[in-house]
Amino acid sequence: MEPVIVVGAGPVGLALALGLARHEVPVVVLDEGTGAEERRAARTVLLRPDTVALLARLGCPLEGGALWSGWRTLRRRGVVYRLSFGEEGAEPAAGDTTGEADADGGETAAEPAGPSPLHIPQHVLTRSLRVALAGQPLVQLVQGSRVDSLEQDADGITVRTRGDNGTWWRGSYLVGCDGARSVVRKLLGVRFPGRTAVERHAVAALRCELPWPGEGVLHRSPPHGGEVTARPLPAGVWRLDWLLPPGRDLVTPDALISRVRDSLEGWCGDIPAYELLDTGVHAVHHRLARRWRTGRAFLAGDAAHLLGALGTQGVEEGLRDVDNLSWKLGVALHHGASEVLLDSYQTERRTAVGRRLRAADQALPGLRGSGGWRVVRRAVVPGSGRGRDALLTDGHLGRGPLGAPPVHARTPLAPPTAPPGSVTVGTAVGATAADVPVTAPDGSPARLMDRLGRDLLVVLVAPGTGVWERRHWLGAGLMPRLAAAVAALPVRAELLVTEGYPGAAAHTVLVVRPDGHLVAALSGVRPAELYACADAARGGDVTAPVSKPASEATANR
Numbered sequence: 001m002e003p004v005i006v007v008g009a010g011p012v013g014l015a016l017a018l019g020l021a022r023h024e025v026p027v028v029v030l031d032e033g034t035g036a037e038e039r040r041a042a043r044t045v046l047l048r049p050d051t052v053a054l055l056a057r058l059g060c061p062l063e064g065g066a067l068w069s070g071w072r073t074l075r076r077r078g079v080v081y082r083l084s085f086g087e088e089g090a091e092p093a094a095g096d097t098t099g100e101a102d103a104d105g106g107e108t109a110a111e112p113a114g115p116s117p118l119h120i121p122q123h124v125l126t127r128s129l130r131v132a133l134a135g136q137p138l139v140q141l142v143q144g145s146r147v148d149s150l151e152q153d154a155d156g157i158t159v160r161t162r163g164d165n166g167t168w169w170r171g172s173y174l175v176g177c178d179g180a181r182s183v184v185r186k187l188l189g190v191r192f193p194g195r196t197a198v199e200r201h202a203v204a205a206l207r208c209e210l211p212w213p214g215e216g217v218l219h220r221s222p223p224h225g226g227e228v229t230a231r232p233l234p235a236g237v238w239r240l241d242w243l244l245p246p247g248r249d250l251v252t253p254d255a256l257i258s259r260v261r262d263s264l265e266g267w268c269g270d271i272p273a274y275e276l277l278d279t280g281v282h283a284v285h286h287r288l289a290r291r292w293r294t295g296r297a298f299l300a301g302d303a304a305h306l307l308g309a310l311g312t313q314g315v316e317e318g319l320r321d322v323d324n325l326s327w328k329l330g331v332a333l334h335h336g337a338s339e340v341l342l343d344s345y346q347t348e349r350r351t352a353v354g355r356r357l358r359a360a361d362q363a364l365p366g367l368r369g370s371g372g373w374r375v376v377r378r379a380v381v382p383g384s385g386r387g388r389d390a391l392l393t394d395g396h397l398g399r400g401p402l403g404a405p406p407v408h409a410r411t412p413l414a415p416p417t418a419p420p421g422s423v424t425v426g427t428a429v430g431a432t433a434a435d436v437p438v439t440a441p442d443g444s445p446a447r448l449m450d451r452l453g454r455d456l457l458v459v460l461v462a463p464g465t466g467v468w469e470r471r472h473w474l475g476a477g478l479m480p481r482l483a484a485a486v487a488a489l490p491v492r493a494e495l496l497v498t499e500g501y502p503g504a505a506a507h508t509v510l511v512v513r514p515d516g517h518l519v520a521a522l523s524g525v526r527p528a529e530l531y532a533c534a535d536a537a538r539g540g541d542v543t544a545p546v547s548k549p550a551s552e553a554t555a556n557r
Contacts, residue, residue: 001333002156003028003140005171007147007184009035011045011122012301012318013177014129018058019322021138022453023330028169030145030161032178035130037123041205042278044239045125046231046311047118048398050405050432050516051319057453060132065120066234069214070113071397073389076221080389083397085116117398119216119231119239122315147183150174150297157296173329174297177318180285182303188294194287194357198364199309200244202251202281204260207236208274211267218396220389224262229311229396237277244281251281284308286357292346300325305353309360310367311396312403317353320406324349327453327514331538335491341539344412352406359401363391407431414519415536419529425510425521426502432516433459438496441483448496449516456493456519456534457512458486461504478507478525485527489534513537 004020006013009031017027047055047065055062073081133139144164151158159169176184185192210217210230217230227243242259244251256279265271287306292299301318308314325345332342367388395402408430418429427433435449438459451457460482479497486495501510504521511519511533520533535541 001026002170002172004329004333005030005157005159005169005174007159007174007176008178008182008301008303009033009141009143010177010179010301011125011129011315012322013175014126014133015055015058015060015319016175016177016300016322016326017139017141018060018129018132018136019326019453020329021136022058023326023334025138025330025333027139028171029133029139029141030147030159030169031141031143032146032163033143035141035143037126039121039123040278040280041121041233041237042203042239042280043122044205044231044233045120045122045315046313046396046398047120047316047319048313048403048405049115049117051316051323052118053435053449054319054323054453055128057450058132059135060128062118062120062125062128064124064128064234065118066214066232067116067118068216068232069116070212071216071218071393072212073393074217074219074222075389077223081393083113083393085113114399119233121233125315147178147187150184150187152295152297172296172333175325176297176299176303177301178303180287180302180306182299184297185289185299185303188291188297188299190294190299191290192287193290194285194306195361196285197248197283198286198361199284200246200281201284202242202244202256202259203279204240204256204276205233205237205278206240206260206274206276208238208264208272209236210238210264216396218389218392219263219267220392222263223266225259228259228263230263230267253279256281286361288350288354288357292350293342298325298345304350305357307353307357307360310363310392310402312356312360313398316398317356320352321345321349323515330514331491335538338539338541340412344539348406348408348411348413351410352408355406356402360395363395363402367392405432408517411517413513413537413539415532419520419522419526419532421523421526421529423505423508423521423523425504425508425518427518427521429518429520431518433510433512433518434502436498436501438498441495441497448498448512451494451496452512452516453514454492454494455514456489456491456537457496457510457514458482458489458493458530459496459498459501459510459512461499461501461506461508461510462497463499463506481525481527482509485525485530488527489531491534491538493534511537 003026006017006029009029017029020027071083072079142165145161146163148162149160156172157174176182178184219228229241231239261271285306289299289304292304300321328341394400411430435447438448439445486493507524509522519537522529
């Protein structure tokens with residue numbers, strides 16, 4: 001098997017290499033740099049539970065990040081919104097009245113907070129991924145290699161590199177994870193339209209004590225300056241982001257120090273002792289590549305999309321690209337590829353990121369004070385009375401249209417119409433399945449999310465099996481017929497049992513993709529329908545060798 005060539009060794013490229021190795025696919029990672037990651041305390045990544053779970057499955061030790069106890073949104077000098085992570089719902093701030101209308105016509109209603117996101121410096125995440133890769137014999141990391149040209153044929157792709165390790169490389173597929181200025185994207189002739197400098201932020205990382213240990217803070221309309229967020233990191237370090245006014249005005253070191261002191265004084269009453277660790281100014285761009293697949297070449301991460309306004313996270317979306325693409329390339333290389341399967345990466349992920357960008361672009365005019373909030377509210381959150389504060393909080397915490405995990409409602413990897421015997425459960429088809437406790441046929445217990453990343457999952461809802469001995473339930477009831485149906489599927493699948501699933505009746509059979517998205521929920525054992533679902537999930541029958549018209553697979557030398 002020829003390797004998959006991954007261009008770029010940032011978090012997305014390294015995670016993709018781990019994901020492919022998990023599918024027993026050899027990988028060559030071409031790294032233009034030397035492997036020395038710049039240590040920037042103010043350059044951090046916020047990971048929601050779904051991407052944290054992905055990295056855990058890939059064997060990446062996520063040490064050096066912070067989980068938060070809560071989140072609060074301030075406006076002027078008052079708390080208007082407060083969440084407590086890990087509890088059933090949001091905790092209203094002292095003196096607040098749940099459901100009380102705020103100044104923008106929204107509400108301060110409490111909502112479930114769910115698990116905390118993980119806040120981690122990007123260089124720590126990259127180092128952790130490199131540590132995980134060091135134990136992977138299937139992955140070859142080649143540093144000092146800049147891609148110079150590429151050409152495709154019906155059987156593979158050839159890349160030429162320059163630098164200390166300049167040579168020719170031959171692979172089965174190529175994935176460009178080489179950032180916003182992607183060489184791969186340019187060689188493929190893919191346009192990258194969008195908007196420049198949608199937002200600008202001044203950033204500082206400092207060590208100090210703030211009044212809300214362990215809580216993230218969004219402060220809108222503070223006494224001095226514009227909107228600012230404070231997000232905790234380990235060891236008493238905070239990352240502070242100030243929204244800058246439109247324009248290209250220079251932010252001098254003195255001006256940034258003044259922002260630090262004004263914010264600390266406003267929050268603490270006076271200026272506490274602090275240690276300034278890092279500063280910077282960054283602009284947020286919104287761009288979306290026209291094509292994410294050209295023959296055997298794909299784009300992922302910042303090479304395919306740029307986003308970041310209103311708290312959205314570009315690195316996290318890149319990791320979701322990894323989760324979507326790695327299993328599909330694994331199926332393609334081990335079982336053969338259909339055009340439907342390979343094209344589904346662009347169909348699903350470009351649609352999801354495009355939806356995220358549209359939601360942010362529609363919300364920006366109202367949230368940033370240029371008018372039209374009622375129109376924005378109807379466009380972004382139809383039927384909702386929620387205000388600006390709640391919508392901004394959603395963006396920062398990865399909820400709602402600005403940040404929640406995607407739902408592939410119109411995926412080509414599901415039957416075009418609901419198969420006979422389909423039932424409704426608490427998860428919509430195309431959404432991420434709930435992380436329920438499961439038991440494998442060998443009797444080992446696990447969480448559903450822990451079993452993702454390799455094969456298709458078939459999950460039987462069977463109340464009471466948790467208290468039975470394995471020898472009883474394996475040969476009882478529906479299990480023998482279901483096991484035989486799973487063994488006859490056109491792709492490898494793992495059979496699991498759970499005592500319960502949200503909204504599912506006993507004997508419901510769930511079909512879950514390797515990336516956790518629900519394909520179907522069936523009532524009872526239905527071998528023909530189960531086969532149709534598994535066939536749809538692999539993209540249908542494998543056809544001729546993968547190729548594209550010459551206009552899309554042009555050799556670039």
